[in-house]
Amino acid sequence: MGTHSQDQTLSTRTHKNGHALVIGGSIAGLLAARVLTDYFDQVTIIDRDVFPETPTHRKGAPQSHHTHGLSGRGKVIIDALFPGIFADLRAVGADTIHDKVAMVMVSSFGMLAPFNVRESMRFSRYLLEWHLRERLVQRSDVQTLSNCEVTELLATSDHTRIVGVKLRERGLEGRRTTLTADFVVDASGRNSKTPQWLTALGYETPPVDSVNSGLGYASRFYEKPENFPDVWQGIFILPRPRQNPRAGTIAMIENNVWHVTLSGVAGHYPPTDEEGFLQWARDLPDPGLYESIRIAKPLTTIRGYRVLENHIRHYERLKRWPAGFIVLGDAVCALNPIRGQGMAAGAIGADTLNMCLREQQRLSRTTFEQHFQLQLARALTDPWLFALGEDLRWPDVTLHGARLPIGFELWQRYLDLVLQSAVQDPEISKAYMEVYGMLAPQSSLARPRILLRVLGATLKHMLIPSTLTTNNTGVLSAETLAQLHARPTRLIANTGETV
Template sequence: MVASTSLSEQHAVVIGGSMAGLLAARVLLNHFGRVTVLERDRIPDQPKPRSGVPQSHHVHILLTQGQRILEQLFPGLEAELEAAGAPQVNWTHDLRWFSIWGWSYQTSSDLNTHPCSRILLEWLIHRRLEQYDHLKFLTSTQAIGLVMNAQNTIVTGVQIQTEQGLDTLKADLVVDASGRNSALPKWLTQLGYAAPTQTMINSFLGYSSRWYQIPEGWEAPWKVMLIHTKPPDHRRSAVLYPVEENRWVVTLAGVGHDYPPIDETDFLHFAQSLRSHEIYNAIQQAQPLSPIYSYRRTDNCWQHYEDLQRFPGHLVAIGDAVCAFNPVYAQGMTVAALGAQTLDQCLSLMVQKQKTALQGFPSKFHKQLAKMLEVPWLLATSEDLRWPTTVGSTPNWQTRLMHQYLDLVVRASLNRSYVSQTFWEVMHMVKSPKVLFDPRIFLPALGLG
């Protein structure tokens, strides 16, 4: 493919049509003349589970920052969610959280989202993207390799397997958004490049989920219920999450190989064994709508593309293909949105600085992406490192000190509105964790104010 000096005349290919791939495709539309998304599954006409997204049966929380970014990318999406029956939740008022110290403080804030199933959210976004004339979905299509230039320095396309057979798709930029199972490290070594180093931290957490119909006439002073673990003895947690069509998704989790069962009786016994019986009491009154689904691949895994000294041109990775988090911390979709935002910003900056915008782009993008990933990685892994059964890293004195301080912040948040709101703004990635060291947080946490 002959390179153009204008991105508006170029073609970008996204490998993977889940959340990270869809959001990457949306921002690529701001810059490229054509965008193609490769997806192994067929896209259903209605919101239905796809075989390529087995975790879609579980709770997927879109944090406030994530919903705000999605609304910027797809204006009116919140109204579509509301029209589809997604409830509205104010995360400091409608969440009932049983923390290590007790029940959370409930107060109003601007941390609002429309909880929904991942199935519905991806379907609505896919429907929006189909409205763009210069975007194309190739479904039932799998990327099986990269096409390189004669010098083996620049990616010029993707080798694909379709229902009709093998083919080659030319591209000016390839974005790998194929998730945890990305083949990119293997492809790099096959091409004579080094694979990225990998950091993995695994608390051996597993979870099981079931869908319920909310009982008719149900009334409670909360919409979302979260029962937390309490290290080192209480390894079990749960979330009850409202979604469209007046349903609950209930996910039970256990850390350190304490996996929740998939048998109905044992599922209820596990719920009854939590530090609070609130979720157990709720689902005892509700009608089950689904089987019990289980998921256990929950390690935090970061492929450090930002550290590679040699990397093919016109190729980047994004989403879980770069950094996958323990899903129990509900960061994945919001980090995917932040990753797409980073991609958009990096492309805009390079267009401003140089005419041939893709020259040196992979290195610049991966370094910026890594900076964005530092905070969610710290939040997720530091929690997993509370458990002695966690492998991949050992908590140092700084991590232990942070655990102690965050526990004090949580305790102060139980009876102070400002501390509570600020804490949840950090958890929803609206504010930096640095704000937790403001005197208005620091002093109450230490019992001095």
């Protein structure tokens, strides 16, 4: 299957030709495939899963049962790679607001001051993935092979270059075959087999930094209640280190549906039975989520999920690396899902690939693949450390592999001051949410204007503690809570999994 143009390695090619192959047809793989269509004349996406014909959950991406927010940076990259895709999502019902409050966040210090955004759109993960794939399969230069599992990398006899993959067709007969390519991308997710595949070819395994964050999810889709106050598009109640390990989110998706996820950190897992689910919601640090879902009609059963560990694999540190092969997406860096940054991290991988391939046309680096892994590692360090900072606030949650950077703990203290000041100051709140959305690095929170506001607010709170109290007491005002409280609890419907 396929041909491998030995004479056209990435360091010598000057124009679009050859065959690229992507392992994994999920968010990171689809975005990488789109980039590769600009540099190769054939792109094949291989996935062991069977892709659904309509936008819905699939076995190989079970995380779609749980809320997925696409952060700002991810949206910018996807919009550039697939112009008009967000208009397509809006046309099929993605919730869109203009000049209103999007996501409100409640931290240990209270609710961050809400602010209006020009536009915000929310949709389910499976709707986004389906539309990305549809755009690609309509192209004549993209082929998808589903129900096929990659079992090994195919290398030249001296193992210095990857020239394709070995496949096993899933199903009764499990036919084995090979597929050759000029360039192979592993985007097969957090359980990627690249470390084992590289070892089998005589390469080192990459150093791994991992954190045992012990995250548990329980999620359900609801119909948004009629006449629900139009105050936000979604809420996110964060856990409170050493006080309350419970977190919860309501996110509007398409067609008037709420996607609700309850989560717990550091080994505290939310229950998936009716009573336990509601009790977990009731025990959240803010009553707004419970009062909201209590009156909403459930559309599905409750689904659980556990992510025991998050990690970053340092492929950029390997001294030897085979030509014609790179790794990106969760296969490199599996961030704590509670931060909602994974899809954007996959998009950053595709964007980095685009930049490196464009540069390659001028520079013809012989070590293109190692250069890519290094650039990707640099781009992912800040989001990894940002997520890690939250994880390490919990006793028993520890980092394995690396040492923390100098000043890490001091920076966490400063972030506390940022969150505390953000409760009253929309400008600080906005600056924090830009970092959260990966639109700005963490260091942007130390730029003079924000630093001065944070220090000013902190000094004021120290001198006059009463200024710490605020009108932003929770995601719903006391009056709204009382109105919702007066509405009857929605009886549990016999859910037919309509979503």
